Amino acid sequence: MTELTLEHYLAVGTIMFAIGVIGFMARRNLIIMFLSTELMFQGIAIDLIAFGRYRLTSNPEVFFASQAFVIFVLVVAAAEAALALGLVVLLFRQKQTLDPQAWQELKN
């Protein structure tokens, strides 16, 4: 068994981010697209924690800074979630569909 290094955690976080990007581009459902952006944020949170933990011995302040950063990121993600659900529900009430393709009135 090889030891887990910084690269492993960064790989997990960045792959989560990449999955989020792909989901955002490929899916045709507003809720799923929003969940994809959430996945991107959570991937970033893993990256942040990994970078902080990597420097725990050399510079503990970085560790705490990364934790503080992550908490703020989670708060922003939660605020965006509240906003997204509100906006999506408003749209859903008008056409009873979550497909972004159904909304093309601005493309004329």
Place this chain on the structure above:
Amino acid sequence: MNFLHALVPEVALVMAACVLFLLGATRSLLARRASPWIAMAALAFVGGRMMAPSGDDLPSSIAATLMSPAFTVFIKTLTVLVAMLLTLLHWPTDGSGSRTSSLELGQESPEYFGLMLLSVAGVLLVAGANDLILLFLGIELASLPTYVMVSISRPIAVAQEAAVKYFFLGAFSAALTLLGLTFIFGATGATNLTGISNAVASAELHAVFSGWLLIGGVLVILGLAFKLAAFPLHFYALDVYTGAATPMTAFLSFIPKITGFTALIRVLNALGAPVAHEIPQVYVSLLWVMAVATMTIGNTLGLMQHNIKRMMACSSIAHSGYMLVGVTAAFTLTDGMYSENGISGVLFYLVAYGVMNVGVFAVLMMLPARPDPFTNDGKIAPATSAETLADIAGAGRRDPGLGMIMAICCLSLIGIPLTVGFMGKVLLARPALEVSYIGLVIIMVLNAAVSAGYYLRIISAMFLKEPPPDTGLEASSETHAVAVGTVCAPSHMRTAPLMFAGVLSAGACICLGSLVPAMTAVRSAARESFYIQPSTPGIVKPMPPQRSAPSAIPRR
């Protein structure tokens, strides 16, 4: 306590926003009528504080030690002043008045102004942020309210469609920016921009982390491109600006842009300039490409539009491109020195763009609309203002005052001499010439010439075209008014706040462009805001030679 003292402007705005949200819960018309005044008072208070000298010993997260404190003050003052102009544009009308204004008393106006103040508070945070966390929070605080504002600015489906588009792309770009900030943090081990700058200058970083740092910077630039409406993430602008109410469009074309440029300058500055560390050539090349693509795409799309709000969206994209020219030049090293005119050129142009843009929207809002092109289930949706070239046909003949304001602002947007737009473009081209980006300047001048094509169409529609007799201005507004069941007289369109905003911005366009004292005052304020930099070329440290070749930051 120092920390709180430094944050008084932001805290004041947020508290005023809370008061407005509480007012929104009441049904009293008086309370709602007070809402724009409360917003204005809060902004005036903050603006007054900007003039006063600030405390000395600030915490390092907002101390702005990397940038000169004058930079922070300049951005904050500019933001507050333009926000006051924008508040005038948003001034709600009485429910029985015209519907050219997007807001009516009795609707969501207190909430709307509350969100506006929150967004402005976000910009102020970004202006003062010397820390990645604060920078990110500021960007998000400036952005999140705008999504809601787009949605509630018009009670029709297109506004909500625009809001959802704007929000989703905004969340995506926020994630990109955040990933970039994370990589920068990870590579340098600091959230403080001063710490980042020191770490970048130190040698030990480059062995392990230079690749992460490089990717981080690129991601931040790309993510912020959304805020600027610049090249890779510019395409949302046309739809979103059209879907939002007209005053909201004015808000969208300025507030996110100043947020983006402030954040971009701060991050790039930490990654390169103040310790005489060479900024990676990749960033400069990327900015160069973005500047060229943004200008060209913006102006080319602008030529194809018939809707003035779409034109102004293209204009907003193009102007981001012009300002990116200044940013590119500012972070290009020549003879071991950064051009000190780059950042001040961008700051001057932000002032110029702020005033000339508001004027166009003020005139648009004073002109009545035809029945809104976006109808919902056959009903006529409330139009917010004139939108198409046909709507404004002949308006300059009918009302020369409006025509003059529009003409001055459009000529300034083109960059005709004696207007502020011309001075702004000269000040952007100068640093680019200093670092011998001849090609970039030529492309910029060509673009300014191309942009005349669509701005002159607006002016010619106002002055040279006759209003069609059957669907003349009064006729259309009357049928519209009957359709929505309100009495609508043209005199209501020219509300005092709108006229005031229009005259102010047109006057500023002329004064800043042709009155030398006013011009030099703004210029010297912008020049003071230049980042602290090494004074002599001798200080410039060479890049550490022991960097490993494959992961090294490329040299120029």
